[in-house]
Amino acid sequence: MHLNSFDEWSPLKEAVVGSALNYTSHERELSFDLFFHDNITRSEWYYPRLSVPGGTGSGGQKSGRVPIKQRYVDELNEDLEGMVQALEALGVKVLRPMALAPESTEVRTPAWSAAVVPPLNIRDNTLILGDEIIETPPMIRSRYFETQLLTKVFAEYFRQGARWSVMPRPLMTDASFDLSYAESATAGGPMEPIKDPQLSPYDVGFEMMFDGAQCLRLGRDLIVNVSTDNHALACDWLERHLEGRFRIHRVHRLSDSHIDSMVLALRPGTLLVRSKEVADFLPEALRSWDMIVPPAPGENQFPRYEDDDLILTSPFIDLNVLSVSPDTVLVNDACPELIRTLEQHKFTVVPVRHRHRRLFGGGFHCFTLDTVREGGPEEYLR
Template sequence: MISVILRNSLQKIFNRRCIRLVHQNHEPIEVKEAKDSCPVSSHNEWDPLEEVIVGRPEGACVPTFSIEVKANTNQKYWGFYETNGGEPFPQEHVKQAIAEVEEFCNILRHEGVVVRRPDILDWSEEYETPDFKANGLYAAMPRDILIVVGNEIIEAPMAWRSRFFEYRAYRSIIKDYFRKGAKWTTAPKPEMKDELYDKSYPIKSVEDRRVLAEQGKFVTTEFEPCFDAADFMRAGKDIFVQRSQVTNRMGIEWMRRHLGSEYKIHEISFNDPNPMHIDGTFNIIGPGLVISNPDRPCHQIDMFKKAGWKVVTAADPVMPDSHPLWMSSKWLSMNVLMLDEKRVLCDTNEIPTIKMFESLGIKPITVNLRYANSLGGGFHCWTTDVRRRGTLESYF
């Protein structure tokens, strides 16, 4: 009887823990048995956050002023790109951004979140493929290149040539997750030939771009799949995406086929002359709760209202015109990171946004991210949430 009890106890321990295997070279390998032991698991933007990747400003370089960069940047900064393309961003500004992001990481850790960081690489080095030459950009915005769906990390086939090798900064982290049981998928790497870009795309007139966007015409063509992960927004089994200057319909269709019938991909659009990344326009912050940019209204907003969702108009940003925003807009004020349904990370300076969250019964945890904003992103952009405590649900 004692031996039977002992055997059953050992079997339970065996089933709960990792099995230690030994190769012929006697090197131990851990194989995860329990499905809930995977370190990667995230289904939406608001479940309790447990682990996150935070980007790095170190070594950030101004991208070469090519057609896809020109189509996605504010005309007031074109001279900056023409003069500084291929060179580091202003170093004093980057130094301030580094300090801000370090404090951001410290606050995340204080709130009980595990923080992972990409490798520091030299982004100034020029590289060449058979189809183009470019220098790198940075590893500041993991949200652009990585999306987690369930226990799978997907690397996005981004559209900017300056971001072709950006994945290299994240590979050590992703390989670690893979060894611990996560799924890992890299979408088809685009060739980025000239055919991917509409060289005749009219980029001087905002109104022309607005008309073209409503017609579904952008600087990226349908030559091959491309998308930035930041054009997708997750709400359990429903995932929302916009066709943008960096995400084409082939990219959206690739994601739809890849994820299969368990998920529904909804393509939505906005009154936006220059769409690029959805979370400064439409940010889902809870089950059936979304912040909407009043300057870029959603054409399909009735679809959400009919489903019983609460649509909150974003508070006006207070970013001063004097502050440089080389790769973004003032609406990074709504680009926030939910720690859970009742806690949000937002910018210390954005008092109207802070009050908006308080009115919703959500506690703001504030951090100054102004210099980091200049490099192109807010809290959501600077992160990829790796693990949130929750299950796959339907909210739509």
């Protein structure tokens, strides 16, 4: 089918589901700590900053790398296959990225090197707008070349007539990052500063860095979360690139980056939101939409982890649902309260298992890239 995806809820026909094959570790370096700072430094979990970047620890492990236990990866891959089966049972054609080769352990540029990760949260580094693929500038160094593992998928859509654009790639030296959000945010919990940026001969100042998951797609309208100068520069690029085709509405600091565990559009006129306060950040035209606020998640909805397991997301990650149609939603089967709430609002809920979402930084919306939906460039905010 031809690439066509304008919103978050129209009947889903084709989607890419991410891969976790050969996921071995996270690397604690500046871009990783900055991206996940709300949870690895501002929650009930506390992880001291790892020192001596590039050094070697016990067992030959690079000192910045935090290994992931293989059983978690195996169970994640089982859950991903369950998600694929659930989508196919609903009539969705599922595409997959190329698997990360086991020998590909590091990504390196002239300015830095980092441990590489597989293409799991594929919502992040790509934005689908109508008939266009836009590869976005990465925010985490380890994901710098991640979209290359989607090249087969993108090339086939391009052959069928899709547009294919790549936003400018940042150099990503320490000086490239706007640290103001991390330095000024007031979330509770122990705080470990993001500090000690190192000088580099490749410094050019702040650069555009931006994830597709910072966008809420509503036909011709795009709600974009902007929390740093990095985001703002990327939003400037999007406004110029999309002029005349899409309207961009900036919301400021709704979250540190991604919008899709704060607010999701389930169908025209209905939003799933973390709290009523989310409305205060949204454009006026969206504040009249119905807002579903589910009960807060309970501790019993998550596996218990060991002290050396790195928690990357808030307990609200399960709001990260995937709409298959305006009345059908994929939801984590560990969330009975959320399921009941959606059913009370006349949604058909498809429960799917996803155990380790807090370890791998994503839910069903994060793990998918919807490439073909039936909807078009409708006017929802007029």
